[in-house]
Amino acid sequence: MAVDAAREEKALREVTSRLVEDYGEAHPAERVEAVVGAVRKRFEGHAVREFVPILVERIARRELDPKRGKNAAGQVDLSKASDGAVGGAAESPAETTSVFAAVAGRFVPVRLVENKRALGAVAAGVAVVLAAGAVLAVQHSDSPSATSAATALTTVRGVVGSEKSAFFDDPRVADVLAKHGLKVEIEPAGSRQIATSVDLGTYDFAFPSSSAAAERIQRQRGVSGKYVPFSSPMAIATFKPIADLLGQSGIVQTGATTTFDIEKYLALAEKGVQWNQLDGNSTYPVSKNVLVSTTDPRTSNSAAMYLAVTAYVANDNTIVRGTKAEDYAVSRVSRLFTRQGFTESSSDGPFKDYLANGMGTVPMAWIYEAQYVDAAAHDQLRPDMVLMYPSPTVMSQHTVVPLNDKGDQIGKLLTTDPDLQRLAAEHGFRPTDVSLFTKVTTAHQIPVDVNLINQVTPPDYDTLEHLLDGVAKSYN
Incomplete structure (x- = not known):
C-alpha cells in the first residue's frame, strides 16, 4: 500500500x-x-x-x-x-x-x-x-554477480557556474539525461574561477556563464567547439522601498517593468553618496554607500558583466577599446567594487543573502535574471521584492565548452533536447525558443522585459581581461 x-x-x-x-x-x-x-x-x-x-x-x-x-x-x-x-x-x-x-x-x-x-x-x-x-x-x-541498471549510466563530470546548480539538481533534468544513458555530476564554481584557476583535467565539460570565460577556456584547452543552450540578461534584485527611494533621485523608473539608469547611478556613486544623504529618505537611512552588491570580479562572471556595463557607460556609452580607454574606465568604476568590502566568489551567495536577509543586508544585488525568475516560479519571493533591469544591460551567454566526447554529448543535449530546453525555461533561463521562457513568466505572472532593446555588447576577451586586471589591482 x-x-x-x-x-x-x-x-x-x-x-x-x-x-x-x-x-x-x-x-x-x-x-x-x-x-x-x-x-x-x-x-x-x-x-x-x-x-x-x-x-x-x-x-x-x-x-x-x-x-x-x-x-x-x-x-x-x-x-x-x-x-x-x-x-x-x-x-x-x-x-x-x-x-x-x-x-x-x-x-x-x-x-x-x-x-x-x-x-x-x-x-x-x-x-x-x-x-x-x-x-x-x-x-x-x-x-560481484549482482547488476543494476544504474551502472549502465555513463557518468559525465562538469564544473558549472553556481547559478545553474538548481537546474542540474532538478530530478526531472536527471530523468531526461538518464534516458540518454547519462548521469551528470557537477561542481559549482564562479565562472571566471572556472576559466582561470580550476583544474579542468578532471572534468568532461565546463559550463561558465559567459562567452568571454568560455573563450578563455577554449584558448587554454585548444577546444574549438562550444554550445550556448540558453542565456540570461543581467538584472538587479531589490525591494520596493529601495526602488521608490531611488525613483525620487531619477535613477529608477517604474512601468510594466522597472529600470535602473546606470549613468545616473554611476554619477551618484562616484561622489560617494550614502543612503542617509538621499533627500526624503525615511525608509533606509543608513550610513552606507549607495552601491549595487556584486560578486568578486576576480572570480565571478556576474561581476565581470557588471564591469562590462559600467565601463561602457563610463566610457561615454562607447565600447571600451585600447589602453587609454581601459585605464579611464577603470579609474571611474573600480570604486564600485572596492567600496563594497567583502564579496563572494559566485553569484549564488549574494542572491541567497537577498532572499534570506532582506534589504538591511543587501538593498540591491546584481544577479542573473534567471535567478529571480526561478525563485519567483518556486514561490521563494516576498511581496516587496522587485526585479530591476539595468539600462543598459548585457546578455550573459551560458556556454558549454566540451572537453571530450562525453562533454560534447552534454552540450548537444542541453541545446537540442526539447525537454531540457523546457526545464531550463522553468529555472528562469532564456532557451533558444524564447516562447518557452515567456510561457513560464506568464504562468507565474512574473514581470519581465522579453525584448530588452537597450543592451551593450561586452568588450572583446582581451579588453575584458585588462579591465578585470585593472580592477583587481585597485583592491591592493
Whole structure:
C-alpha cells in the first residue's frame, strides 16, 4: 500500500523542524520553510512517495549549505532514518548495502547501514516499493554477480557556474539525461574561477556563464567547439522601498517593468553618496554607500558583466577599446567594487543573502535574471521584492565548452533536447525558443522585459581581461 498523505506531511514537518534547528544561525525559519516548499514541488505528481521526504531533506540541505552539496549527487544516507526522515551519520564501506529504487521516477542509489535500527526504519518503505515494482535491484556490495541498471549510466563530470546548480539538481533534468544513458555530476564554481584557476583535467565539460570565460577556456584547452543552450540578461534584485527611494533621485523608473539608469547611478556613486544623504529618505537611512552588491570580479562572471556595463557607460556609452580607454574606465568604476568590502566568489551567495536577509543586508544585488525568475516560479519571493533591469544591460551567454566526447554529448543535449530546453525555461533561463521562457513568466505572472532593446555588447576577451586586471589591482 502507498504511504498516506498524513504520514508524508508529518515527515516533511519533521524535516523542516530539523533544518530550522540545523541552519537557524545562517537562515531565518521563513527561508528554510520556503526552500523545503520549493524542493517539495519538484516531486508533485509522482506516484511513488516513500522517499520524497528523504530527497526533499537532501536537496534542501544542499540549497541551505552549499558545502554539503559537494558530496556525491543523489546519494542519501539513511543511517538515522525514522518514519521517512533522514539522518546524516557516516558509515564504513564494509557496512553498506545499496538499494537502487525508482524514486519520483528517477533511479536513486540509497546507502543503507546494515544495522537493525537503520534497516528497520526503511524496511517497510522498501517493501512497498518492491511490491509496486519500483525497485530495480538490490545489490550487496560484495556480490560481484549482482547488476543494476544504474551502472549502465555513463557518468559525465562538469564544473558549472553556481547559478545553474538548481537546474542540474532538478530530478526531472536527471530523468531526461538518464534516458540518454547519462548521469551528470557537477561542481559549482564562479565562472571566471572556472576559466582561470580550476583544474579542468578532471572534468568532461565546463559550463561558465559567459562567452568571454568560455573563450578563455577554449584558448587554454585548444577546444574549438562550444554550445550556448540558453542565456540570461543581467538584472538587479531589490525591494520596493529601495526602488521608490531611488525613483525620487531619477535613477529608477517604474512601468510594466522597472529600470535602473546606470549613468545616473554611476554619477551618484562616484561622489560617494550614502543612503542617509538621499533627500526624503525615511525608509533606509543608513550610513552606507549607495552601491549595487556584486560578486568578486576576480572570480565571478556576474561581476565581470557588471564591469562590462559600467565601463561602457563610463566610457561615454562607447565600447571600451585600447589602453587609454581601459585605464579611464577603470579609474571611474573600480570604486564600485572596492567600496563594497567583502564579496563572494559566485553569484549564488549574494542572491541567497537577498532572499534570506532582506534589504538591511543587501538593498540591491546584481544577479542573473534567471535567478529571480526561478525563485519567483518556486514561490521563494516576498511581496516587496522587485526585479530591476539595468539600462543598459548585457546578455550573459551560458556556454558549454566540451572537453571530450562525453562533454560534447552534454552540450548537444542541453541545446537540442526539447525537454531540457523546457526545464531550463522553468529555472528562469532564456532557451533558444524564447516562447518557452515567456510561457513560464506568464504562468507565474512574473514581470519581465522579453525584448530588452537597450543592451551593450561586452568588450572583446582581451579588453575584458585588462579591465578585470585593472580592477583587481585597485583592491591592493
